[in-house]
Amino acid sequence: MKLLHLVATAVTGLLLIVGSLDLAETGDPAAPAATHVSPRYIESGLEETGVENMVTAVLADYRGFDTLGEVTVIFTGAIAVLLILRNGLKGEEDEA
Amino acid sequence: MTRYPPEGQPPDIIIRVVCRSLVPFIQLFGLYVVVHGHSSPGGGFQGGVTLAASFVLLALAEGRGALRRHIPLGALNAFASAGVLLYAGLGVVCLALGANYLDYGPLPFAEPRSVGMLVIEIGVGITVMAAMLSIFRDMLEF
Amino acid sequence: MIGSLDVVLLVLSVVCAVAAVQVRDLLASVVLLAAFSLFMCLLWTELGAVDVAFTEAAVGAGVTTVLFVITVYKTDRVSRD
Numbered sequence: 001m002k003l004l005h006l007v008a009t010a011v012t013g014l015l016l017i018v019g020s021l022d023l024a025e026t027g028d029p030a031a032p033a034a035t036h037v038s039p040r041y042i043e044s045g046l047e048e049t050g051v052e053n054m055v056t057a058v059l060a061d062y063r064g065f066d067t068l069g070e071v072t073v074i075f076t077g078a079i080a081v082l083l084i085l086r087n088g089l090k091g092e093e094d095e096a
Numbered sequence: 097m098t099r100y101p102p103e104g105q106p107p108d109i110i111i112r113v114v115c116r117s118l119v120p121f122i123q124l125f126g127l128y129v130v131v132h133g134h135s136s137p138g139g140g141f142q143g144g145v146t147l148a149a150s151f152v153l154l155a156l157a158e159g160r161g162a163l164r165r166h167i168p169l170g171a172l173n174a175f176a177s178a179g180v181l182l183y184a185g186l187g188v189v190c191l192a193l194g195a196n197y198l199d200y201g202p203l204p205f206a207e208p209r210s211v212g213m214l215v216i217e218i219g220v221g222i223t224v225m226a227a228m229l230s231i232f233r234d235m236l237e238f
Numbered sequence: 239m240i241g242s243l244d245v246v247l248l249v250l251s252v253v254c255a256v257a258a259v260q261v262r263d264l265l266a267s268v269v270l271l272a273a274f275s276l277f278m279c280l281l282w283t284e285l286g287a288v289d290v291a292f293t294e295a296a297v298g299a300g301v302t303t304v305l306f307v308i309t310v311y312k313t314d315r316v317s318r319d
Contacts, residue, residue: 051135056133059139061200064187065198071220145297149296149300149304232301235312
Protein backbone atom coordinates (compact mmCIF):
# COMPACT_ATOMS: atom_id res chain seq x y z
CA MET A 1 0.00 0.00 0.00
CA LYS A 2 2.84 2.38 0.87
CA LEU A 3 4.45 1.60 -2.49
CA LEU A 4 1.20 2.55 -4.22
CA HIS A 5 1.16 5.89 -2.40
CA LEU A 6 4.78 6.52 -3.37
CA VAL A 7 4.07 5.72 -7.03
CA ALA A 8 0.98 7.97 -7.03
CA THR A 9 2.97 10.83 -5.50
CA ALA A 10 5.84 10.39 -7.95
CA VAL A 11 3.51 10.28 -10.98
CA THR A 12 1.60 13.38 -9.83
CA GLY A 13 4.85 15.21 -9.18
CA LEU A 14 6.19 14.29 -12.60
CA LEU A 15 2.96 15.46 -14.27
CA LEU A 16 3.17 18.77 -12.38
CA ILE A 17 6.81 19.24 -13.40
CA VAL A 18 5.98 18.49 -17.05
CA GLY A 19 3.09 20.94 -16.84
CA SER A 20 5.25 23.64 -15.29
CA LEU A 21 7.63 23.45 -18.26
CA ASP A 22 4.91 25.10 -20.38
CA LEU A 23 4.47 28.02 -17.98
CA ALA A 24 5.71 31.43 -19.05
CA GLU A 25 9.00 32.71 -17.65
CA THR A 26 8.82 34.72 -14.42
CA GLY A 27 8.37 38.39 -15.34
CA ASP A 28 7.82 37.69 -19.05
CA PRO A 29 6.02 40.76 -20.45
CA ALA A 30 4.51 38.70 -23.30
CA ALA A 31 2.90 36.11 -21.00
CA PRO A 32 -0.90 35.80 -21.43
CA ALA A 33 -1.44 36.85 -17.81
CA ALA A 34 0.55 40.06 -18.40
CA THR A 35 -1.15 41.13 -21.63
CA HIS A 36 -4.87 40.90 -20.81
CA VAL A 37 -5.95 43.36 -18.08
CA SER A 38 -2.66 43.96 -16.25
CA PRO A 39 -1.49 46.85 -18.52
CA ARG A 40 -4.71 48.72 -17.77
CA TYR A 41 -4.15 48.42 -13.99
CA ILE A 42 -0.50 49.45 -14.30
CA GLU A 43 -1.07 52.37 -16.66
CA SER A 44 -4.27 53.95 -15.32
CA GLY A 45 -4.61 52.44 -11.85
CA LEU A 46 -3.13 55.45 -10.06
CA GLU A 47 -5.28 58.08 -11.76
CA GLU A 48 -8.45 55.98 -11.64
CA THR A 49 -8.21 55.04 -7.96
CA GLY A 50 -5.71 57.48 -6.41
CA VAL A 51 -3.92 54.64 -4.61
CA GLU A 52 -0.21 53.90 -5.12
CA ASN A 53 -0.32 50.24 -4.10
CA MET A 54 -1.61 48.38 -7.15
CA VAL A 55 -2.48 45.27 -5.14
CA THR A 56 -4.75 47.27 -2.85
CA ALA A 57 -6.30 49.05 -5.84
CA VAL A 58 -7.20 45.74 -7.51
CA LEU A 59 -8.34 44.02 -4.29
CA ALA A 60 -10.42 46.86 -2.86
CA ASP A 61 -11.63 48.74 -5.93
CA TYR A 62 -11.53 46.83 -9.23
CA ARG A 63 -12.35 43.52 -7.53
CA GLY A 64 -14.22 44.90 -4.51
CA PHE A 65 -17.06 42.42 -4.86
CA ASP A 66 -14.58 39.53 -4.76
CA THR A 67 -13.10 40.82 -1.51
CA LEU A 68 -16.59 41.14 -0.02
CA GLY A 69 -17.06 37.42 -0.72
CA GLU A 70 -13.69 36.67 0.87
CA VAL A 71 -14.61 38.52 4.06
CA THR A 72 -17.97 36.75 4.14
CA VAL A 73 -16.17 33.39 3.90
CA ILE A 74 -13.98 34.25 6.91
CA PHE A 75 -17.01 35.40 8.86
CA THR A 76 -18.89 32.21 7.97
CA GLY A 77 -15.90 30.12 9.06
CA ALA A 78 -15.84 31.81 12.46
CA ILE A 79 -19.59 31.28 12.86
CA ALA A 80 -19.25 27.60 11.86
CA VAL A 81 -16.46 27.01 14.42
CA LEU A 82 -18.56 28.81 17.02
CA LEU A 83 -21.63 26.66 16.33
CA ILE A 84 -19.75 23.33 16.27
CA LEU A 85 -17.50 23.87 19.29
CA ARG A 86 -20.01 25.75 21.43
CA ASN A 87 -22.69 23.09 20.88
CA GLY A 88 -20.14 20.38 21.69
CA LEU A 89 -19.48 22.11 25.01
CA LYS A 90 -23.17 22.27 25.78
CA GLY A 91 -23.61 18.55 25.08
CA GLU A 92 -20.82 17.65 27.52
CA GLU A 93 -22.41 19.78 30.21
CA ASP A 94 -25.76 18.07 29.72
CA GLU A 95 -24.21 14.63 30.21
CA ALA A 96 -22.33 15.62 33.36
CA MET B 97 2.65 16.96 27.60
CA THR B 98 3.79 19.14 30.49
CA ARG B 99 1.47 22.03 31.06
CA TYR B 100 2.58 25.61 31.14
CA PRO B 101 1.95 27.26 33.53
CA PRO B 102 1.78 24.41 36.10
CA GLU B 103 -1.62 23.87 37.71
CA GLY B 104 -2.54 26.68 40.08
CA GLN B 105 0.58 28.77 39.47
CA PRO B 106 0.75 32.12 37.67
CA PRO B 107 2.88 32.33 34.50
CA ASP B 108 6.55 33.21 34.82
CA ILE B 109 7.11 36.91 35.53
CA ILE B 110 9.68 37.35 32.73
CA ILE B 111 7.32 35.93 30.11
CA ARG B 112 4.46 38.04 31.43
CA VAL B 113 6.39 41.31 31.43
CA VAL B 114 7.99 40.78 28.01
CA CYS B 115 4.73 39.75 26.34
CA ARG B 116 2.76 42.54 27.99
CA SER B 117 5.24 45.18 26.85
CA LEU B 118 5.32 43.75 23.29
CA VAL B 119 1.54 43.76 22.84
CA PRO B 120 1.02 47.55 22.36
CA PHE B 121 3.72 47.72 19.69
CA ILE B 122 2.25 44.77 17.80
CA GLN B 123 -1.19 46.40 17.95
CA LEU B 124 0.19 49.73 16.74
CA PHE B 125 1.88 47.93 13.84
CA GLY B 126 -1.38 46.11 13.05
CA LEU B 127 -3.31 49.39 12.93
CA TYR B 128 -0.56 50.91 10.74
CA VAL B 129 -0.81 47.97 8.34
CA VAL B 130 -4.61 48.33 8.12
CA VAL B 131 -4.69 52.06 7.38
CA HIS B 132 -1.46 52.24 5.37
CA GLY B 133 -2.37 49.53 2.87
CA HIS B 134 -2.84 52.26 0.26
CA SER B 135 0.84 52.93 -0.25
CA SER B 136 2.70 49.99 1.28
CA PRO B 137 2.19 46.23 1.36
CA GLY B 138 -0.57 45.19 3.68
CA GLY B 139 -4.23 45.89 4.07
CA GLY B 140 -7.19 44.82 6.11
CA PHE B 141 -6.51 41.10 6.11
CA GLN B 142 -2.87 41.21 7.17
CA GLY B 143 -3.48 43.97 9.70
CA GLY B 144 -6.46 42.13 11.18
CA VAL B 145 -4.42 38.95 11.60
CA THR B 146 -1.60 40.95 13.24
CA LEU B 147 -4.08 42.53 15.66
CA ALA B 148 -5.52 39.10 16.47
CA ALA B 149 -2.00 37.74 17.03
CA SER B 150 -1.36 40.44 19.63
CA PHE B 151 -4.36 39.29 21.66
CA VAL B 152 -3.27 35.67 21.21
CA LEU B 153 0.13 36.61 22.65
CA LEU B 154 -1.63 38.26 25.58
CA ALA B 155 -3.68 35.11 26.18
CA LEU B 156 -0.59 32.88 25.99
CA ALA B 157 1.28 35.07 28.50
CA GLU B 158 -1.49 35.71 30.99
CA GLY B 159 -3.48 32.52 30.75
CA ARG B 160 -6.87 32.14 29.13
CA GLY B 161 -8.56 34.08 31.91
CA ALA B 162 -7.07 37.30 30.56
CA LEU B 163 -8.74 36.85 27.19
CA ARG B 164 -12.05 36.11 28.87
CA ARG B 165 -11.68 39.22 31.07
CA HIS B 166 -10.57 41.66 28.39
CA ILE B 167 -12.78 40.58 25.48
CA PRO B 168 -16.36 39.51 26.14
CA LEU B 169 -17.63 36.88 23.73
CA GLY B 170 -20.55 38.99 22.54
CA ALA B 171 -18.14 41.75 21.57
CA LEU B 172 -16.22 39.37 19.28
CA ASN B 173 -19.38 38.28 17.48
CA ALA B 174 -20.58 41.88 17.22
CA PHE B 175 -17.23 43.04 15.79
CA ALA B 176 -17.10 40.21 13.25
CA SER B 177 -20.60 41.08 12.05
CA ALA B 178 -19.94 44.83 12.14
CA GLY B 179 -16.97 44.53 9.77
CA VAL B 180 -18.99 42.70 7.11
CA LEU B 181 -21.87 45.15 7.67
CA LEU B 182 -19.51 48.12 7.20
CA TYR B 183 -18.23 46.64 3.93
CA ALA B 184 -21.63 45.72 2.52
CA GLY B 185 -23.16 48.92 3.90
CA LEU B 186 -20.67 51.08 2.00
CA GLY B 187 -21.77 49.27 -1.15
CA VAL B 188 -25.39 50.13 -0.37
CA VAL B 189 -24.41 53.78 0.28
CA CYS B 190 -22.80 53.83 -3.17
CA LEU B 191 -26.04 52.40 -4.61
CA ALA B 192 -28.05 55.12 -2.85
CA LEU B 193 -25.76 57.81 -4.29
CA GLY B 194 -26.58 56.61 -7.78
CA ALA B 195 -23.53 54.50 -8.68
CA ASN B 196 -22.98 50.77 -8.98
CA TYR B 197 -22.56 48.54 -5.93
CA LEU B 198 -19.11 49.26 -4.37
CA ASP B 199 -18.34 51.97 -6.95
CA TYR B 200 -16.90 54.66 -4.64
CA GLY B 201 -16.94 57.46 -7.20
CA PRO B 202 -19.85 59.59 -5.86
CA LEU B 203 -18.88 59.49 -2.17
CA PRO B 204 -18.78 63.08 -0.83
CA PHE B 205 -15.02 63.34 -0.18
CA ALA B 206 -12.08 64.99 -1.91
CA GLU B 207 -10.61 61.61 -2.89
CA PRO B 208 -13.71 59.39 -2.86
CA ARG B 209 -12.06 56.16 -4.07
CA SER B 210 -9.24 56.40 -1.54
CA VAL B 211 -11.67 57.01 1.33
CA GLY B 212 -13.96 54.20 0.17
CA MET B 213 -11.05 51.78 0.09
CA LEU B 214 -9.94 52.90 3.56
CA VAL B 215 -13.44 52.20 4.91
CA ILE B 216 -13.63 48.72 3.47
CA GLU B 217 -10.06 47.91 4.59
CA ILE B 218 -11.09 48.84 8.13
CA GLY B 219 -14.18 46.64 7.76
CA VAL B 220 -12.05 43.72 6.56
CA GLY B 221 -9.59 44.28 9.42
CA ILE B 222 -12.30 44.28 12.09
CA THR B 223 -13.92 41.13 10.72
CA VAL B 224 -10.66 39.21 10.33
CA MET B 225 -9.45 40.18 13.80
CA ALA B 226 -12.72 39.22 15.48
CA ALA B 227 -13.10 36.01 13.45
CA MET B 228 -9.56 34.80 14.21
CA LEU B 229 -9.94 35.63 17.91
CA SER B 230 -13.34 33.95 18.02
CA ILE B 231 -11.92 30.75 16.47
CA PHE B 232 -8.91 30.88 18.83
CA ARG B 233 -11.12 31.37 21.85
CA ASP B 234 -13.60 28.65 20.88
CA MET B 235 -10.76 26.16 20.40
CA LEU B 236 -9.14 27.16 23.69
CA GLU B 237 -12.37 26.80 25.66
CA PHE B 238 -13.45 23.55 24.02
CA MET C 239 23.22 35.69 -6.65
CA ILE C 240 19.45 35.90 -6.25
CA GLY C 241 19.06 32.68 -8.25
CA SER C 242 21.24 30.75 -5.81
CA LEU C 243 19.26 32.22 -2.91
CA ASP C 244 16.16 30.84 -4.62
CA VAL C 245 17.69 27.37 -4.75
CA VAL C 246 18.66 27.50 -1.06
CA LEU C 247 15.14 28.62 -0.04
CA LEU C 248 13.48 25.94 -2.21
CA VAL C 249 15.71 23.18 -0.82
CA LEU C 250 15.08 24.33 2.77
CA SER C 251 11.32 24.49 2.25
CA VAL C 252 11.28 20.97 0.73
CA VAL C 253 13.36 19.68 3.65
CA CYS C 254 10.95 21.30 6.12
CA ALA C 255 7.89 19.88 4.33
CA VAL C 256 9.28 16.32 4.23
CA ALA C 257 10.43 16.51 7.84
CA ALA C 258 7.03 17.81 8.96
CA VAL C 259 5.39 14.71 7.47
CA GLN C 260 8.03 12.25 8.69
CA VAL C 261 8.54 13.37 12.29
CA ARG C 262 6.53 11.48 14.94
CA ASP C 263 6.22 14.29 17.50
CA LEU C 264 3.26 16.36 16.31
CA LEU C 265 4.43 19.50 18.13
CA ALA C 266 7.72 19.32 16.25
CA SER C 267 5.70 18.83 13.07
CA VAL C 268 3.80 22.06 13.78
CA VAL C 269 7.04 23.97 14.33
CA LEU C 270 8.43 22.56 11.07
CA LEU C 271 5.28 23.71 9.26
CA ALA C 272 5.83 27.20 10.67
CA ALA C 273 9.41 27.10 9.38
CA PHE C 274 8.09 25.96 5.98
CA SER C 275 5.76 28.98 5.99
CA LEU C 276 8.70 31.24 6.79
CA PHE C 277 10.70 29.94 3.83
CA MET C 278 7.68 30.27 1.53
CA CYS C 279 7.31 33.85 2.81
CA LEU C 280 10.94 34.58 1.89
CA LEU C 281 10.36 33.02 -1.53
CA TRP C 282 7.29 35.21 -2.16
CA THR C 283 9.31 38.27 -1.16
CA GLU C 284 12.08 37.23 -3.53
CA LEU C 285 9.53 36.84 -6.35
CA GLY C 286 8.26 40.38 -5.70
CA ALA C 287 4.86 39.38 -4.25
CA VAL C 288 5.24 41.33 -1.01
CA ASP C 289 1.54 41.30 -0.10
CA VAL C 290 1.38 37.52 -0.44
CA ALA C 291 4.55 37.21 1.65
CA PHE C 292 3.00 39.36 4.36
CA THR C 293 -0.13 37.21 4.40
CA GLU C 294 1.96 34.03 4.50
CA ALA C 295 3.97 35.33 7.45
CA ALA C 296 0.93 36.52 9.40
CA VAL C 297 -1.40 33.59 8.71
CA GLY C 298 0.89 30.67 7.88
CA ALA C 299 3.55 31.22 10.51
CA GLY C 300 1.40 33.02 13.07
CA VAL C 301 -2.24 32.14 13.51
CA THR C 302 -2.21 28.66 11.93
CA THR C 303 0.66 27.61 14.20
CA VAL C 304 -1.23 28.76 17.28
CA LEU C 305 -4.38 26.89 16.22
CA PHE C 306 -2.37 23.72 15.48
CA VAL C 307 -0.61 23.96 18.85
CA ILE C 308 -3.98 24.23 20.61
CA THR C 309 -5.23 21.19 18.67
CA VAL C 310 -2.15 19.14 19.62
CA TYR C 311 -2.51 20.31 23.21
CA LYS C 312 -6.15 19.20 23.31
CA THR C 313 -5.57 15.83 21.63
CA ASP C 314 -2.49 13.61 21.45
CA ARG C 315 1.11 14.62 20.95
CA VAL C 316 2.43 11.44 19.32
CA SER C 317 1.51 10.41 15.79
CA ARG C 318 0.28 6.82 15.47
CA ASP C 319 0.98 6.40 11.75
